[in-house]
Amino acid sequence: MRDDAIPLLYLAAGALFIVGLRGITHPRTARRGLLAAALGMAAAVVGTLLQKDLVDYRWILVAVVVGSLIGGAMAKYMPMTAMPERIALSHAFGALAAGLVGTAEYYERTESLGVFIAAALMFEVLLGFITFTGSLMAFGKLKGILPGRPTVFSGQQVVNLLLFTAAAIAAVWLVVSPSTKALFPVLITLAALFGILLVVPIGGADMPTVISLLNSYAGLSGAAMGFVLDNKALIVAGSLDGTSGFMLSIIMSRAMNRSFRNVLFGAFGHVDSAAAKGAGAAEERPVRSASLDEAAMLLEAARDVIVVPGYGLAVSQAQHRIREVGEILERSGARVRYAIHPVAGRMPGHMNVLLAEADVPYDRILDMDEINSDFAQADVALVVGANDVTNPAARTQADSPIYGMPVLDVAAARTVMVVKRGMNAGFAGVDNELYYLEKTLMLFGDAKDVATGLVRELEEASRSQRL
Structure with a gap:
């Protein structure tokens, strides 16, 4: 037997x-x-x-x-x-x-x-x-x-x-x-x-x-x-x-x-000197920053928002607050989706799991190939802690170490908001050209703190409209 x-x-x-x-x-x-x-x-x-x-x-x-x-x-x-x-x-x-x-x-x-x-x-x-x-x-x-x-x-x-x-x-x-x-x-x-x-x-x-x-x-x-x-x-x-x-x-x-x-053969991950020089020049170029109330006003007026999560979101554990931002925008009539790059975070599926843990509906979480063509119609692309996977230099600069790497077409959105602690380069060690576009607004700070502030501003705006 x-x-x-x-x-x-x-x-x-x-x-x-x-x-x-x-x-x-x-x-x-x-x-x-x-x-x-x-x-x-x-x-x-x-x-x-x-x-x-x-x-x-x-x-x-x-x-x-x-x-x-x-x-x-x-x-x-x-x-x-x-x-x-x-x-x-x-x-x-x-x-x-x-x-x-x-x-x-x-x-x-x-x-x-x-x-x-x-x-x-x-x-x-x-x-x-x-x-x-x-x-x-x-x-x-x-x-x-x-x-x-x-x-x-x-x-x-x-x-x-x-x-x-x-x-x-x-x-x-x-x-x-x-x-x-x-x-x-x-x-x-x-x-x-x-x-x-x-x-x-x-x-x-x-x-x-x-x-x-x-x-x-x-x-x-x-x-x-x-x-x-x-x-x-x-x-x-x-x-x-x-x-x-x-x-x-x-x-x-x-x-x-x-x-x-x-x-x-273990030869990848090396950052060349040219990339390092590019990263070092990041602080010398002008960028546009925005306050929380300004960002909230733009989001409130948006009808189509695409959120791009990255490792910065994971480090600060901001996924629950970002979901609340999405829910408030959806209640006001906006369409909110989440764009996932294949290598966002530190392992395949990292961002998917974090968003699922925060109870983001599965049908709102889309892979890069599914959503990339939609950025051109998006009112706002909200980038939370993602860096190299949004860099347009991968498509336009042949001398960049990440040239040819498939990236999310965030730069095609009407307005881009980037939540980031500072202007440091990403893991690839190269400057992100996205940050210097006229349409890009930088929201400096910890991702969870910024998302919490956006929730507060959006809720206050919603209450004011009801009064």
Whole structure:
């Protein structure tokens, strides 16, 4: 009975993973997709626990309790604005688990390893420890523990290539001769060091790509672990995770006008000197600023408003106040929509999740391709904390580092309002030409404070009209 149940549970798990992955592609079905994926994981866990090889469940139970407590605490106490950091940390945990399982399997089965299983095991360990340290570096950059700017040194590409080549040679050697145990710690060390050097040259603007790439690495490591352990559910889940993450990385690279070859070798995120000079000149150019009451008057008169959220909105946790601004405008008869760039924030879908958390209706949240042509008819484009993804230089300045990057066509709106703390350049290190247009008004301050002030001004204006 037990032997018959395990394949059925694994089959159900695989089907639920596929249904879950399909569901999370749209906000309306995301909850059902996540529930399906969670049920699939539960089925996979139950199937694994029914294996005959398990003779003692005590340590497994301890691990389940400890893991559940950590996961529950992360879900409850880490705010949605910190979701990118949580995802990076989750990748690190998963990759470390794969690496440690591979290590245990190697020392347990050294003498009986066949070529195929040895190759899968070395692949698992190599990617597992690369992803573990790389994800920790990503977490540190996102959290502010490590510098967000790229950390580069002379000959970095050569060092990275040599490290990866040495790790690959060690892995191949261990496949051919698994009994060379002294080489296994060398493989782990080289992989872990390469993971660090892979991510440190990456700047904050490229975090969406690196997170999806690390997700792919973790998934492929898990799939390899499935072959080592002869676990069908792991193979299916890891393959889905690996391929979807890889495809998403390519999509993110195109959205940011990055070469995927550079992504793979950790060469992206570097800010050149020309860009830095352009950023330094930002303070010398005149801009138009507006007070809260002036901005509120323009918004009150607008009939079509497009809100463009960015990382500044996430940092200040202004999504609820921005939703209130939208609701007040809608009550006065305006149409309000939210434009999402593929790489807005620090990871794919970051802005979608934040707006959904603030109960913004799903049909108001539109991707760049859906809404870009509508900016020309918009009375006001309200940019909240977004920078590089609104820069018209990506279309007009061939010498700009972001030239060719698809951007939101904010500059086409009749009036542009930008909520920003100051005139600092974005993660790409280049000046945003949008700020110097005659139609652009700068609202300087913390996004949440500015949005709260707009709510207050709009409500007062609404009360005055009713009197």
